Amino acid sequence: MAAPADRSPAEYTRYRRLIAGERLPLAFVDLDAVDANIERLLAPVRRAGKTLRVASKSVRCVWLLKYLLARGAGTIRGILSYAVEEAAFLTEHGFDDIIVAYPTVQPSDCRLLAQVNAAGRRVALVVDSPAHLDALAGHAGSSPIPVVIDVDVSLRPLGGRLHLGVRRSPLRTPDAVLRLAEQIRNRSGLRLLGLMAYDAQIAGIAERNPHSPLLNPARRLIKRFSRPRVAAARQATLERLRREGFTIEVFNGGGTGSVAFASGEEALTEVTAGSGFLCSHLFDHYPHLQLRPAAFFALQIVRISDDGFVTCHGGGFAASGPPGADRAPLPWLPAGLRLTAFEGAGEVQTPLRVPAGVTLRPGDPVFFRHAKAGELAEHFTEYLLVRGERIEARAPTYRGEGRSFL
Numbered sequence: 248m249a250a251p252a253d254r255s256p257a258e259y260t261r262y263r264r265l266i267a268g269e270r271l272p273l274a275f276v277d278l279d280a281v282d283a284n285i286e287r288l289l290a291p292v293r294r295a296g297k298t299l300r301v302a303s304k305s306v307r308c309v310w311l312l313k314y315l316l317a318r319g320a321g322t323i324r325g326i327l328s329y330a331v332e333e334a335a336f337l338t339e340h341g342f343d344d345i346i347v348a349y350p351t352v353q354p355s356d357c358r359l360l361a362q363v364n365a366a367g368r369r370v371a372l373v374v375d376s377p378a379h380l381d382a383l384a385g386h387a388g389s390s391p392i393p394v395v396i397d398v399d400v401s402l403r404p405l406g407g408r409l410h411l412g413v414r415r416s417p418l419r420t421p422d423a424v425l426r427l428a429e430q431i432r433n434r435s436g437l438r439l440l441g442l443m444a445y446d447a448q449i450a451g452i453a454e455r456n457p458h459s460p461l462l463n464p465a466r467r468l469i470k471r472f473s474r475p476r477v478a479a480a481r482q483a484t485l486e487r488l489r490r491e492g493f494t495i496e497v498f499n500g501g502g503t504g505s506v507a508f509a510s511g512e513e514a515l516t517e518v519t520a521g522s523g524f525l526c527s528h529l530f531d532h533y534p535h536l537q538l539r540p541a542a543f544f545a546l547q548i549v550r551i552s553d554d555g556f557v558t559c560h561g562g563g564f565a566a567s568g569p570p571g572a573d574r575a576p577l578p579w580l581p582a583g584l585r586l587t588a589f590e591g592a593g594e595v596q597t598p599l600r601v602p603a604g605v606t607l608r609p610g611d612p613v614f615f616r617h618a619k620a621g622e623l624a625e626h627f628t629e630y631l632l633v634r635g636e637r638i639e640a641r642a643p644t645y646r647g648e649g650r651s652f653l
């Protein structure tokens with residue numbers, strides 16, 4: 248479970264005071280909670296002497312990215328970006344040491360990648376096939392384009408007939424990775440920076456999912472089986488490449504749900520986390536994660552259709568991924584509010600069941616949490632950054648800067 252979350256009436260009143268007079272809907276980030284999450288996530292990374300790269304897709308706000316890098320200085324280093332245009336945008340804001348974690352073959356991206364590297368910024372691109380190398384060919388400018396090989400560490404029992412994990416890279420053996428590394432070495436204009444092996448079936452699966460509890464034992468089993476296999480696969484890949492004379496400057500792995508596990512792995516030079524800083528509600532159901540909810544959105548109550556119900560304006564901010572109840576926004580404060588089965592979080596209105604003992608009127612705010620940390624920023628142009636009893640800053644999200652990268 249997440250750290251004992253404060254869902255008291257006093258916390259509702261505090262947030263309500265903080266946003267009094269603001270136009271709704273709005274989104275805000277509680278910096279005290281972010282600070283607590285930084286400490287939680289960094290503890291195992293520090294212990295292991297590793298560094299942590301921030302997954303910017305799970306933040307999507309330059310102010311917050313800068314805040315994380317400043318607060319975690321020395322341990323938080325670099326950005327795991329989700330698009331070349333985003334990476335270039337971040338270099339304009341002074342960021343360096345960026346890995347774009349998802350491949351592209353778009354000529355405009357490849358040109359841009361070459362440009363930012365020629366300008367002295369380090370922006371690497373993940374690759375997993377000769378097609379990716381072909382796309383980059385001919386674009387490199389005065390300095391080579393750094394590339395990172397994406398290695399698949401999914402769990403594939405029954406001789407690969409069952410695939411438990413994400414479907415990304417086809418490179419599953421040290422030899423397959425080595426073959427691509429050799430091709431990179433033979434191409435002018437490219438430089439092998441390192442490896443990335445994301446353990447999605449560990450980092451991305453909550454083993455105490457309240458929406459489908461019957462599957463939780465299977466989830467725990469998958470994670471238990473995966474851990475030693477993932478660690479062994481990463482180690483074997485690294486050793487194979489080193490034996491052939493490759494220098495692996497960066498080996499990235501892990502995500503919010505696996506920071507502690509991945510930090511302890513000798514083969515990795517760094518881990519990644521993004522969602523955990525804001526603790527979107529998908530991360531409430533990992534028993535070992537003690538994170539505090541830090542990002543919220545507030546809707547106004549506009550009407551009351553029946554006793555025991557209120558209706559909010561807007562709110563249909565469903566998350567990406569396999570469709571299911573866990574992708575819906577979570578009514579957070581006042582505690583005990585529930586979405587209705589018939590409407591859920593609606594396109595223009597969201598009705599809620601109100602628990603006994605709670606009285607709400609038109610004009611009152613309701614605070615929700617999004618299932619995914621970064622996607623909240625796509626619905627709002629601005630985040631209020633709050634601490635204690637005050638709004639410390641206001642910062643545009645990527646959307647607020649007129650930028651969208653997907």
Ligand SMILES: Cc1ncc(COP(=O)(O)O)c(C=O)c1O
Pocket residue numbers: 302305327348445450500501502503504519520521522523
């Ligand atoms: C390559 C990669 N690394 C790490 C992560 C973990 O990100 P987060 O900490 O936001 O869950 C992801 C998420 O999808 C990812 O794609």
